[in-house]
Amino acid sequence: MAAKSMSIYLLKSGVTVEQAIKDSGGYEETEVAANVIPNLRVFLKPGHPKQPWWKTYLGLSEDLFQQSNSAIAFVGIGKRTFALAFGAGQHLLKEDSYVHDFGTRVVLNAVDPNKLKSTDTLDPESSQRRRTQIPYDGDLALLSFTSDSSVLKSLTGKARSEHSDLVRSVTGAASLRVTTPTEPGDLALLLKRLHQLYKSKEFRKTFPDIAQIRPITDPDTINPLNERLVASVFDVSAPIVLTVPDVLDYGDETYVQFSGRGVSEIFDDVYIKHYREYLEGKGITAESFTVDDLKHDELLLLDGSHETKQRWSIFRSLVFETQAGEGYSYHFSDGAWFRVATGLLESLQEFLDPYWIDTTLPTHEWTSEAEYNTKVSVATGSVCLDQTNISPAGQTQVEPCDILRIGEGTIEFVHVKIGTSSATLSHLFNQAANSVQLLRTNEEAAEKLLKLVKEKAGDDTAQQVAEALEKNAYTASIAIVSHKRTPERKSANLPVFSRISLRRALVALKAMGVTTTVQLVPDATDRAGRPKPRKPRSSASQ
Template sequence: MATRSMSIYLLKPGITVEESIKDNRGYQEVEAPSSVIPNLRVFLKPGNPKQPWWKTYLGVESTLSQQSNSAMAFVQRGKRVFALAFGAGHHLLKEDAFVHDFGTRVVLNAVDPNKLKSTDTLDPESSQRRRTQIPYDGDLALLSFTSDSSVLKSLTGKAKAEYSDLVRSVTGAASLRVTTPTEPGDLALLLKRLHTLYKSKDFRRTFPDIAQVRPVTDPAIVDPLNEQLAAAVFDLTAPIVLTVPDVLDYHDEAYVQFSGRGLSEMFDDVYIKHYREYVEGKGATAQSFTVDDLKHDELLLLDGNYEVRQRWSIFRSLVFETQEDEGYSYHFSDGAWFQVATGLLESLQEFLDPYWVDATLPPHTWTSEAEYNSEVSAATGSVCLDQTSMSPSGQTQVEPCDILRIGEQSIEFVHVKIGTSSATLSHLFNQAANSVHLLRTSEEAARKLLRLVEDKAGARTARHVADALESNAYSVSIAIVSHKQTPEKKSANLPVFSRISLRRVLIALKAMRIPITVQLIPDATDRAGRAKPRKPRRPRQPTPQ
C-alpha cells in the first residue's frame, strides 16, 4: 500500500484558522470537496516557474523550468484544529498559533524505543547542535543521547506495531512528520488517534529522563519570560549574570566594552552592574527597557591593544533563572530558554553538595588568574603548573593542573578558574577529568609531569610526587574564583548546565576512585569597579598605489 508523508501541527485551544494565518504570504483559500475530508479548508500558494541556476552555470541550452507549490490544509476534529503542511506551507502559520511540543510528545508515545533511527539534540552548555543517525534500528544509547546534558529537539523512528495501520515512521519536533498509508476518508481517525497520543503520559515510563530539560519555543511562554529577563537587569536582587558566552584564555590580556548606544568605558571583566550603569547613563529606565534593547546592545571583547576581537549581543551573554510553574524552573542561557524539572535540580543538589568544602585557598586579590596561581603557589609551598603541558608528543596540550599542593603523604591537583559562566566552567571541569585520565593511561604524560615538577621545585619534590602517583595518593580540587557572596548555597551558585556538567565529571572521577572536592574562592579584586583609559589608535597607513 502506498504511503504519504505530511507535517501535522496542532493549533492551540480556541485558535481559529483565521487567527493562525500570517498576512501577506501569497496564499489563497480554494474550495475543497468536504465529502472527502470533513471540515477541510485548503490554502494554496502556486510556485513561480524558474530556470535552475545550474542551467546557465553549465551552459545548458535546453529549456528547463522548475517550481515548488505549497499548501496548508486545516481540518477540525472535535474542538481542536489540525494544520497539515505541504511543501513550504508551514510558513503560513504564526509561531504563537500552534502547540510547540505536539510532535515531540506524539513521537515519544508512538515510536518503538528499540527502533529509533535519528536524533537532533542540543547541548545547552556549549550550544552545540548534533544530528546522530544510525543505519539500523537502535535505542537512545546507540544514538549517543545523554539525558541529563542533551536537549532532544527531534526524534525519528518506526512506530510501534499497534500504530502501524496509521503510521509507518514518525519524526517529532514542533510539528509531527509522519509517513502514513491513511486514505483521505480515514484522515479524521488518524488525527483523533494522534491527539490521543499527544495527551498520553505513557512516554514517561518508556523515556523517564528525556523531558528533564526541554527547550522553550512557544512565544506565549517565551515573551513573558523575556519581559522578566529585561526587568532583571534593573533588579539588584535578581539572579542574573552577564558573562562572555565563550571560552576565554585568561592568560591573554583582554578588556570588555559595551556598544549600541555609543561606546562605553572599558573594563577588566564582565559584570551586569557595568551594563546597567551604561544603559542608565544613556537614559534607559526599568520602565522603558525591553528585550529588544538586550538584542540590540553588544558586549565587545578587546585585546591588549584595545582592538575588538569578538562581539556578542547582550541578550546572548546573559544567564538567568526563574521559577514559574510548580515542578519546573526556567533557565536562560546563550540566548535561549529551557524548562528544567525541579526533580533534576534537587537531584543535582543532592549529588553535588557533599563534594563542596570551605575555601582552602586564599581570596583572589591579584590582577589575573595566572598571577593568582603563581603567587598562591609561592605562598603555600606549592608548585605552579599553570600554562604547562604534560600531553604526549603530537597530542593537544593538557595542563596537569594550575597548582600542585604537596602534602606529607599525598598531593592535590588544584584546577583554578575565574568566573561562573557555563562555557568557562565546562572547560575547567573537563580539564580536571582529562588530566587525571591522562596520568592514569600514559606513562609519557607521567614522566613529563615529573620533569616539570623537578624543574620548578627540585628532585626531592619530584620524587615525592612520583611516590604519590605510584601509590595513588593524590586527589583533585576544583577551585572556582567568584565575586558571589553566597558560599552557603554551594552548588546552587553555578548555572544549572554547569551543575549537570560537574556531576558528569565527578561521576567519572569517582569511577577512577579519585577523591575530589569543589570550593568557591572569594574574588576580592575591584575589577568590577575599574574602568580603563582608552589608548589612542594609530592612524591607518595609506594603501600603496
Template structure:
C-alpha cells in the same frame, strides 16, 4: 497501498484559522467542495516556474521549467484544529499559533523505543547541535543521547505495532512528520488517534529521563520570560549573571566594554552591575528598557592593547533563572530558554553539595588568573603548573593542573578558573577529569609531569609526586573564583548546565577512585572602570 508523508501541526486551543495565518503570506484559499475530508479548508501558494540555476551553468539548451507549490490544509475535529502542510506550507503559520511540543510527544508515545533511527540533540552548555543516525533499529543509547545533558529536539523511528494500520514511521519536533497509508476518508480517524497520543503521559514510563531539559520555542511562553529577563537587569536582587559566552584564555590580558549607545569605560571583568550603571548613565530606566535593547547592546572583548577582539550581544551573554510553575523552572543560557525539571535540580544539588568545602585558597586580588596562580604558589610553596602541558608528543595539550600542592602526606592537583560562565567552567571540569585519566593511562604523561615538577621545584618534590602517582594517593580540588557572596548556596551558585557538567566530571573522577573537592574562592579584585586611551577606538554597534 502507497504510503504518503505529511507534516501535521496542532493549533492551540482557541486559535482560529484566520488568526493562525500570517499576514501577506501569499496564500489564497481554494475550493474544496470535491473533497471527501470533512471540515476542510485549504490555502494554496502556487510556485513560479523557473529554470534551475544549473541549466545556465552547464550551458543546456533544453527547456527545464520547474516549480514548487505549497499548501496548508486545516481540518477541524470538535474543538481541535489540525494543520497539514505540504511543500513550504509551514511558512503560512504564525509561530505562536500552534502547540510546540505536539510532534515530540506523539513520537515519544507512538514510537517503538527499540526501533529508533535518528535523533537531533542540543547540548545547551556548548550550544552544539548534532544529528545522530544509525543504519539499523536501535535505542536512545545508540543515538548518543545523554538524559542529563542533551536536549532532544527531534526523534525519528518506526511506530509501535499497534499503530501500523495508520502510521509506519514518525518524526517529531514542533510538528509531526508521519508516513501513513491513510486514505482521505480515514484522515479524521488518524488525527483523532494522534491527538490521543499527544495527550497521553505513557512516554514517561518508556522514556523516563527524556523530558528533564526541554528547549522553549513557543513565543507565547518566551515573550513573558524575556520581559522578566529585561526587568532583572535593573533588579539588584535578581539571579542574573553577565558572562562572556565563550572559552577565554585568562593567561592573556583582556578587558571588556559595553557598546550600543556609545562606548563605556573599560573593565577588568564582566559584571552585571557595570552594565546596569552603563545604562543608567545613558538615561535608561527599567521603564524604558526592553528585550530589544538586550539584543542591540553588545559586550566587547579587548586585548591588552585595548583593541577590540570579539563582541557578543548582551542578550546572549546573560544567564538567568526565572520563577516557574511547580515541577520545573526556567533557565536562560546562551540566548535560549530551557525548562528544567525540579527533580533534576534536586538530584544535582544532592550529588554536588557534599563535594563543597570552604575555600582553602586565598582570595583573588590580582590582575589575571595567571598572576593569581603564580602568586598563590609563591606564597605557600606550591608548584605553579598553569599553562603547562603533559600530553604525549603529537597529542592535544593537556594541563595537569594550575597549582600543585605537595605536602608530607598529601599531593593535591588544584584547577582554578575565574568566573562562572558555563563554557569556561565546562573547560575547567573537563580538564580536572581528563588530566587524571591521562596520568593513569600514559607513562609519557607521568614522566612529563615529573620533569615539570623537578624543573619548577626540586628532585625531592618530583620524587614525592612520583610516589603519589605510583600509589594513586593524590586528590583533586576544583576552585572557582567568583565575586558571588553566597558560598552557603554551594552548587546553586553555578548555572544549571555547569552543574550538569560538574557532575559528569565528578562521576568520572569517582570512577577512578580520586577524592575530589569543590570550593568557591572570593574574588576581591577592584572592578572599577579604567579610562580608555583616546588614541584607541572601538566601533560602537550599529
C-alpha cells in the same frame, strides 16, 4: 497501498484558522470540491516556473522549467484544528498559533523505543547541535543520548505495532512528520488518534528522563520570561550574570567594553553592574528598556591594545534562572530558554553538595587568574603549573592543574577558574577529569609532569610527585573564584548546566578512584567597578 508523508501541526486551543495565518503569507484559499475529508480548508501558493541554475552553468539548451508549489490544509476535528503542511506550507503559520511540543509528545508515545533511527540533540552548555543516525533499529543508548546534559530536539523511529495501521514511521519536533497509508476517508481517524497520543502521559514510563531539560520555543511562554529577564537587568538583587559566552584564554590580556549607544569605558572584566551603569549613564530606565535593546547592545572583548577581538549581543551574554509554575525552573543562556525539571535540580544538589568544602585557598585579590595562581603557589609552598602542558606531542593541550600542592605522601591537583559562566566552568571541570585520565593512561604525560615539577621545584619535590603517582596517592580540588557571597548555597551558586557538567566530571573522577572536592574562593578584587583608562584606538566600535 502507497504511504504518504506529511507534516502535521496542532493549533492551540481556541485559535481559529484566520488567527493562525500570517497576513503576508502570500497564500490564497482555494475552493475544495466535494470531499471525503470533513471540515477542510486549503490555502495554496503556486510556485513560479524557473529554470535551475545548473542549466546555464552547464550550457544546456533544453527548456528545464521547474516549480515548487506549497499548500496548507486545515482540518477541524471536534474542538481542535490541525494544519497539514505540504511543500513550504508551514511558513504560513504564525509561531504563536500552534502547540510547540505536539510532534515530540506524539512521537514519544507512538514510537517503538527499540526501533529508533535518529535523534537531533542540543547541548545547551556548548550550543553544539548534532544528528545521530544508525542504520538499524536501536534504542536511545545506541543513539548516544544523555538525558541530563542533552536536549532532544527531534526523534525518528518506527511506530509501535498498535499504531501501524495508521502510521509507519514518525518524526517529532514542533510538528509531527508521519509516513502513513491513510486514505482521505480515514484522515479524521488518524488525527483523532494523534490527538489522543499527544494528551497521553504514557511516554513518562517509557522515557522517564527524556523531558528533564526541554528547549522553550513557544512565544507565549518565552515572552513573559523575556520580560523577567529584562527587568532583572535593573534589579541589583536578581540572580542574573553577564558573561563572555565563550571559553577564554586568561593567559592573554583582555578587557571588555559595551557598545550600542556609544562605547563605554573599558573594564578589566565583564560584570552586570558595568552594563547597568552604562545604561543608566545613557538615560535608559527599567520602564523604557526592552528585549530588543538587549539584542541590539553588544559586549566587546578587547585585547591588550584595546582593539576589538570579538563581540556578542548582550542578550546572548546573559545567564539567568527563574521559577515559573510548579515542578520546573527556567534557565536562560546563550540566547535561549530551557525548562528544567525540579527533580533534576534536586538530584544535582543531592549529588554535588557533599563534595563542597570550605575554601582552603586564599582570597583572590590580584589582577588576574595567572597572578593568583603564581602568588598562591609561592605563599603555600606549592608548584604553579598554570598554562603548562602534559599532552603527548601532536595532541590537544592538557594542563595538569593550576596549582600542585605537596603533602605528606600525597599530592593535590588544584584547578582554578575565575567566574561562574557555563562555558568557562565546563572547560575547568573537563580539565580536572582529563588530566587525571591522561596521567593514568599515558607514560609520556606523567614524564612531562615530573619534568615540569623538577624544573620549577627541584629534584626532591619531583621525587615526591613520582612516588605519589606510582601509588595513586593524589586528590583533585576544583576551586571557583567568585564574587558571590553565598558559599552556604554550595552547588546552587552555579548555573544549572554548569552543575550538570560538574556532576559528569565528578562521576569520571570517582570512577578512577580519585577523591575530589569543590570550593568557592572569595574574590576581593574590584572587578565590578573599576574602569580602565581609555587608550587611543584606530577605530571605535559604535
